[in-house]
Each structure stands twice: as structure tokens, then as C-alpha cells.
Amino acid sequence: MQSQDKLRIALLSAYAIAIHSFENLLPTPIPWLRLGVANIITLTALMLYGFRAAMMVTLIRVTLSSIFIGTFLGPGFIMSFCGGVSSTAAMGIIFSLFPRLFGPVGLSLIGALFHNAAQLFIAYLLFVQQIKAVLIVTPLLLLLGTITGVVNGIIGGMLIKNISEKSLNPPR
Amino acid sequence: MKLSEIRRGEKKLIEGMTLADMLLLAALVIISVSGFIFIKEAFPQGTDVKIEVNGRLAYKLPLSSDAAIAVKGINGDTIVEIKNRKVRIKESPCPNKICVHQGWIDRGAIICLPNRVMVFIEGSEGKENKTIDAITG
């Protein structure tokens, strides 16, 4: 791995950790379920530096921020780990298969969808074990995920545009 | 993806969104909204049968699963039966058997005063008497 790659990953991870940890302070209707605002960084990493970088950023983000927050290996960690990994994987696969089909918003939507799906699945397996309860919250989460997905996608798109412009015309 | 591609792509975007983006967004919105409706249909309000004895909650059962249960009242066992999303009192030790004669209900309540057994279908007061808080008479 080249050093600039490491640098990028480190920087993006730092941002992601900050956002992730901050998001964790916000209350949510269902415990351990998070919106995944940090997905903006994953998205940026994916579209600019590829799948590998994105996955690295996600893993670092999930692990380190859970250590910071103090939920490492706890239920919250399992939820965000599975959510993060599956959403990154889904976005990465779609992006490498059809690089031009989806823009940042579409990718972010896919990410949010898989983020929610994974979390619901884990919640069902580990905590709730009542398919009815899971089904009832599904549409709500889907809708919330769609909204945050769009917002994340737009912000991510801006970020990507900004970074690529800066990279082409570096400030002197 | 090359940077030039990103830029080229941006030109055909409407505010940063491709056609696929919009289709995906529309599909997700439709799915989640229809999901709300589906959930409402599949799990309507009033899915719980609450059985109280002397004002205390004795059992809480789902209306969706068939069951027969013996509820101990002050004069003996009242048999409450749940079947096909309906509830009835099958047997009762009370003298007048009004509760048994009431037959199957899918909303509201059956109350057996002598045996102090009350069977409510939760949240079901809704349907048509939604705005009515109490009934006199």
C-alpha cells in the first residue's frame, strides 16, 4: 500500500470516526440503530479511491469509534460493524460492476438500504427474535434510510466534486 | 472510474442524480410507503386480547393465534376461546351466562360480571366508535 493511500485512509477514517462518534450521541427511537451519517465518508472513499480504501475506512471507523464510545464488542458494535461492512460491500460491488449506472445518491441509497437490512437482520437474530416486531419497524427504517441516504448522497457528491476539483487545480 | 468520467457524468446529472438514482429513490419510497400500508393491513390495531380478572390483567394473548384458555375467576374457570381473529367465552360458571350468549366478537369486550372476568380486544374500540369515549345505557 502506498503511503498516500495510507494517508488518505487515515484522514478519511478520522473524519468518519468523528462523525460516527458524534452520531452516537444522538438519541434514536430504537436502541443500537443508527442513521449512518458516517456513510458519507465511506461513499467518498469508495468513489475516489476504490473499494479497498472504502472498506478499510469502514473497518477502522467502526472498530476505533466503538472503542472510543466504549461499546467495543457490545451489541452496538455488532450492529454498526455488520451494518457498515454490508453497506460498504454492497456499494462497492454495485460500483465496480456498474461504475456509471449510479451516482453518489444512488450508491448512498444502496448503502443505506443494506445498512438497515443488516442491522434489522442482526437485531432479529440477536435481540428481538420476533419477526412481527422486526417487520413492523421495517418500513419506517426503510423510509428513514432512504431520506438519510439521499442527504448523505448529496453531501457525499459535493465532497467528491470538491476534492476532485481541488486535486485537479491544486492551490498554490 | 477516471476523474474525467466523473466529470462527464456530472454533466448529464440533474442536480447530481442519474436516472438510475432517481429510479432507485422512487422504488425505495414506493416500497417503504406500501410497506407501511401492508404492515397496517397485516397487523391491524387490536391484535391483543386482554383478559382481566377483577381489574387485574391476567392474560394478554395475540388475537391472531387460536387458543383456548381457562381463566380463574371468583366462582371458577371461565373458558375463553380465540379462533379466526375472534374471541368468545365458551364456558362460564356464572348463573346467567350472558357472556356465553354474547358469542364471538372481533372488537369491543365481553364482560362476565358474576365471575369478574373481562375480555377486551385491545385498541379495537376504534373502528366506528372511534370518537366515542363511553356509552350510556
Add this chain to the structure above:
Amino acid sequence: MIEKFKIQDSKVQKANPSFILPLFKGRDGGVIFSSALLLFCSLFILSACSPQKEKVYRKSKVLMDTLITISVVSGSGDKAEKAIDKAFGEIEKLDRLLNFFSDSSELSEINRNAGLKAVAVSPETFEVIEKAIYASGKTNGAFDVTIGSVTTLWDFHKRVKPEDKQIKERLPLVNYKNIILNKKSSSVYLKKSGMLMDLGGAAKGYAADRAVDVLKKQGIKSGLVSIAGDIKAFGLKPDLKPWKVGIRNPRAENKADEIMAAIELTDLAISTSGDYERYFIIEGKRYHHILNPKTGYPAEGCQSVSIIAKDGYVTDAFSTGIFILGTEKGIKLLEEMGLDGIIVDKNGKIHTTSNLRGKLEIIGDSQRRKKTN
């Protein structure tokens, strides 16, 4: 995949390792990013920390040989529960004092000592009897709590219709004027031996009054006490609307037809007496539990009578009294007293006092014609 890009921006990085940082600072990117984050935070904090909303808490219990439901509007479930339990406690106390069927009640004590001696009673018992006598006076004896000796001849569960001779024998024992109250010693005396006082027609309304008082003392601003057909409402619901009470259709054929009318109430009580509550039919004739004190037989002329007034004891006693008086006399007395009432006559026609015009919402069944006097 991103070779070209990498080479290009590696130069930037060497010049400025914190290459992303400026993006968050300068230009619109930073502004949008931070404002979006702020939006997220504020939205979530708002949604999570919105003040605790007022809700209706409801509890039912069997007391006074009937189902009692108390609804209370409160911001806290604990407070609501505590208030409701206190109110049930009050009703339970009244039930112990006034139960006709319990040997240990003060009422039974009075009845046992009929023609023997005056019985000292608690202020509550004294008050109900005082109020019942007031209603008897106003209805010219149509409502009479001393009907007990005749009531006990009938059994509406076992379909027992007494002999005419039996009823005639007992009728002299029915007269509210033979209840002697002594306020000083708080004692009650039934003049004639064999007299039986049955407070069934006043105790529930009175209990609703007392329960509401208890709820108010517990700091409850709004609630509804429903003791069988005797309902007392106060305050407004969380949606700031008055409480809505349905009036039962006396000849409902199915569940959908159960309610014939609805009325909105606040700080008012409503009671209904109907010939459909306890009855049996022999040879096409309906024998129900509302007995005329003058004849000892079920009162004819009405199917149901609902009375609306400030106090529950008034509505409870007058719904029975007006039922016995019949439609015409009943409406006249109500108008005189300034009370509101809804009478369904024997043909199923609805009569209301003039004040109720437009306030009563008639539900369903278009065949039933509404007639206002």
C-alpha cells in the same frame, strides 16, 4: 482504476498533507456540510426531547355489581394510575356502604331496622338518601328508593313475575315520605316494618360524582367516570375536545346499530335508564326492571331515558323517575327544572328537550325519526 488521479493529487498532498481539511472550511462545501450536520442533530434532538404528551389512561374494574371504567388525562402514567386507584377506592367504599345485597352494608342495616329504630349512618350514606328523597319529591314520587320491597318480588334473571296479590300487598310499603332523616344525629329510620330501601337508582350517579371529586383532588384536570350507564365527564381530552358519550339504541339488532346518538359533554353527567337492561318477555309482553312505585309493575311508555345534568346523582335518579313519568310529563318536568333529556318513546321516536337541539348527533338508522318538543 484510479492511477491517473493518484499521480495528480499526490503532488497536492506533499504540498498540503491535510488535503481534505480546507474543503470543510472554505467555500460552499463546508457550509453545506456543517449545516446539514446541524440539521441532523437538531431534528433528532427535537424529535427525542419533545415534551411528554398528555394521554388518556383508562382502567376498568367490577364494583357495585357492574363494570366501572375510569379514564384520566395526564402527562404521567404513574400520576394517572394513582388517581384512578384512589377514585376506585372511593367507589369501593360507597359500594360497601350502599350495597343492597350485602348484609354488612349500612343500607342493609337501615332495612333490617325498618319499623324498629333509627340507624346512625356515615355522612355519605346520609347524603345519598337525602339526594334521592329530593329527586323523589321533584318527580312526585315517580322515583322512589323505597321500591325495594316490590323489586325483590321480581327476578329478571330467573324470569319470575310475582302474583298480582303479592304486589298489591307490598305497595303500601313503598313511599319515600316514610323515610325519616335526622340530620343532627345523621340517622335514617324507615317508618314501616318490611320497608326496603334500594339505592340502585341513585348510588351509581352519586359514586360517579364522588369519584370525579377524588380525581380532581388528585390534580387531574380532565377525566371520565363511567359506572354502567352513569357517566360523568370533566375537562377536555388531549385533543382539546369534549368527551363524547354514545347513547345506546334501546332496540339494537346488531353491533353496528348499538349506538343511536352521541353527545359531547364536559363538566356534565349523563345517565340512561332503559327497558332493555334487565327484562324478560312473557306472551309478547316485556317485563323490565324499572318498576312504577304506584303500581308495582314495569313502567310503560318509554324505551329509554337519558338525562344530562351537572350532578350524577341527579341524572341517575331522574333518568329512572322520568322513565316512569313517561314522555310528555317527563319532557315538561325537565324543561321546568332546566335539565336536558333524551327520551325514546314506546314507538322508538326520539324526543329531546329544546336546549339539546343541534347538540345531539343522531347516528345511523334513518327510519328512527327525531322529534323535538
